Amino acid sequence: MPAPTRAPADPLHDAKPRRRVGRPAAAVLDQDGITAAALQLIGKSGYDGFTMAALARTLNVAPSALYNHVSSKRDVLVLVQDHLTSFVDVSAFGSGPWDQAVRSWAWSYRDVFSKHTPLIPVIAVLPVTDAPKTLAMYEAVSAGFSHAGFPQERIISAIVALESFIFGSAYDVTAPADIFDSGSMAHSTPNFTAAVKQQDLEGYEKPADVAFNLGLEAMIARFGALRG
Amino acid sequence: MPAPTRAPADPLHDAKPRRRVGRPAAAVLDQDGITAAALQLIGKSGYDGFTMAALARTLNVAPSALYNHVSSKRDVLVLVQDHLTSFVDVSAFGSGPWDQAVRSWAWSYRDVFSKHTPLIPVIAVLPVTDAPKTLAMYEAVSAGFSHAGFPQERIISAIVALESFIFGSAYDVTAPADIFDSGSMAHSTPNFTAAVKQQDLEGYEKPADVAFNLGLEAMIARFGALRG
DNA sequence: CCCACTAAATGAATGTCATTCATTTAGGAT
DNA sequence: ATCCTAAATGAATGACATTCATTTAGTGGG
Numbered sequence: 113m114p115a116p117t118r119a120p121a122d123p124l125h126d127a128k129p130r131r132r133v134g135r136p137a138a139a140v141l142d143q144d145g146i147t148a149a150a151l152q153l154i155g156k157s158g159y160d161g162f163t164m165a166a167l168a169r170t171l172n173v174a175p176s177a178l179y180n181h182v183s184s185k186r187d188v189l190v191l192v193q194d195h196l197t198s199f200v201d202v203s204a205f206g207s208g209p210w211d212q213a214v215r216s217w218a219w220s221y222r223d224v225f226s227k228h229t230p231l232i233p234v235i236a237v238l239p240v241t242d243a244p245k246t247l248a249m250y251e252a253v254s255a256g257f258s259h260a261g262f263p264q265e266r267i268i269s270a271i272v273a274l275e276s277f278i279f280g281s282a283y284d285v286t287a288p289a290d291i292f293d294s295g296s297m298a299h300s301t302p303n304f305t306a307a308v309k310q311q312d313l314e315g316y317e318k319p320a321d322v323a324f325n326l327g328l329e330a331m332i333a334r335f336g337a338l339r340g
Numbered sequence: 341m342p343a344p345t346r347a348p349a350d351p352l353h354d355a356k357p358r359r360r361v362g363r364p365a366a367a368v369l370d371q372d373g374i375t376a377a378a379l380q381l382i383g384k385s386g387y388d389g390f391t392m393a394a395l396a397r398t399l400n401v402a403p404s405a406l407y408n409h410v411s412s413k414r415d416v417l418v419l420v421q422d423h424l425t426s427f428v429d430v431s432a433f434g435s436g437p438w439d440q441a442v443r444s445w446a447w448s449y450r451d452v453f454s455k456h457t458p459l460i461p462v463i464a465v466l467p468v469t470d471a472p473k474t475l476a477m478y479e480a481v482s483a484g485f486s487h488a489g490f491p492q493e494r495i496i497s498a499i500v501a502l503e504s505f506i507f508g509s510a511y512d513v514t515a516p517a518d519i520f521d522s523g524s525m526a527h528s529t530p531n532f533t534a535a536v537k538q539q540d541l542e543g544y545e546k547p548a549d550v551a552f553n554l555g556l557e558a559m560i561a562r563f564g565a566l567r568g
Numbered sequence: 569c570c571c572a573c574t575a576a577a578t579g580a581a582t583g584t585c586a587t588t589c590a591t592t593t594a595g596g597a598t
Numbered sequence: 599a600t601c602c603t604a605a606a607t608g609a610a611t612g613a614c615a616t617t618c619a620t621t622t623a624g625t626g627g628g
Binding site: 239276304 | 476494506514519520522523524529532541557
């Protein structure tokens with residue numbers, strides 16, 4: 113693959129009026145600004161185009177300057193993931209019934225991260241201490257479960273199970289439509305091929321949504337029965 | 341002491357008796373050998389230590405030689421993932437009851453890939469055509485569902501839902517034990533902190549296993565009721 | 569008021585990778 | 599014999615993330 117096309121270098125419209133060496137009068141960077149720029153860059157160029165150099169360019173800064181505010185690229189990803197978590201809808205845990213709250217939380221959680229699957233490996237092993245907004249989400253969800261009469265000692269397990277399903281399902285959203293096309297091997301996989309065909313006949317609904325709904329409702333139904 | 345014309349050949353420190361330039365009489369590499377070496381290297385050095393150069397070294401070959409047999413590093417990962425899939429236990433779909441078969445399949449699937457989470461992003465978007473052993477697994481599982489009286493048009497959705505849960509749970513296995521320690525933020529997250537404490541009191545069982553069991557049993561119970 | 573310290577920028581390396589290319593050689597097909 | 603293709607080597611290439619020396623701007627203690 114050839115290198116991705118870059119904006120033509122037009123010295124007249126050069127977006128980089130060189131800052132002179134040394135500490136500037138007012139700080140140019142901070143973590144919030146870096147986070148916002150990173151999110152925007154990811155939106156425009158995807159995770160492939162998301163490099164420290166590219167990030168620095170959008171901030172009109174030398175790449176090395178970033179390291180005064182974050183210690184690594186992974187650090188930036190953590191900032192982005194925590195910011196994204198604030199877009200997950202936990203509002204229903206304050207008002208509606210438990211099952212409806214879980215539903216809207218889970219769907220919005222999946223939708224947010226299905227566009228950011230490269231963050232999932234980061235989230236999955238990230239201590240909550242390093243992600244305050246994520247911690248806030250857990251608090252809201254835990255409170256909702258607790259208030260709904262869920263036994264204390266199962267709350268975390270239930271949330272983890274739901275979250276695992278949500279993360280896995282987020283990947284599923286990004287899968288190509290014909291991922292299950294068995295092609296020339298179809299004759300040796302009759303049961304699978306038939307099942308895929310039946311599914312294709314079924315629906316105009318997106319397969320990823322159908323599967324997510326199926327799994328989510330199973331968990332909601334079963335977990336709901338645990339409440340005291 | 342007469343000067344030796346060549347450096348002494350020490351097989352311990354000179355694991356690379358240079359092959360001379362040009363095509364060797366017998367081919368040194370093939371996809372199976374590359375796959376086996378990759379799996380071994382990953383086992384020894386993890387995914388961080390898994391580089392094309394390191395892989396070439398274990399095969400006693402120049403890195404560029406690999407590209408006569410695979411087209412990219414991702415290609416190698418696909419070979420590895422497909423090979424690993426053959427370790428997933430689908431045997432019970434031939435014999436035991438449906439729910440037991442799903443259980444042993446799901447647990448073994450999770451266990452295999454919890455040691456190989458960097459493959460999950462690869463699997464999730466990989467067309468089955470490119471992974472024959474994976475396709476064989478789907479066939480065995482589909483046949484089991486079909487034979488158990490599962491409605492054709494829901495088989496794929498159910499498998500996808502289970503698989504999503506399995507992948508997400510595989511990540512969960514790798515999470516650090518204290519991932520939920522809210523540290524200094526504990527006072528602002530009372531519900532969450534209490535739930536974490538209760539969970540910690542509960543058990544000697546690994547939290548990841550408890551959560552996996554909870555979610556899996558929910559799906560098995562609910563999906564089982566769909567059978568005709 | 570000065571001076572040392574620290575913070576925040578630049579610009580120039582560094583080192584690690586995956587990947588490509590030119591070249592060499594072997595063996596089978598024409 | 600000659601040509602073609604496959605399978606090696608070894609030497610680039612080009613991205614990257616990250617580090618380091620250097621420069622400059624405020625700040626706090628004497």
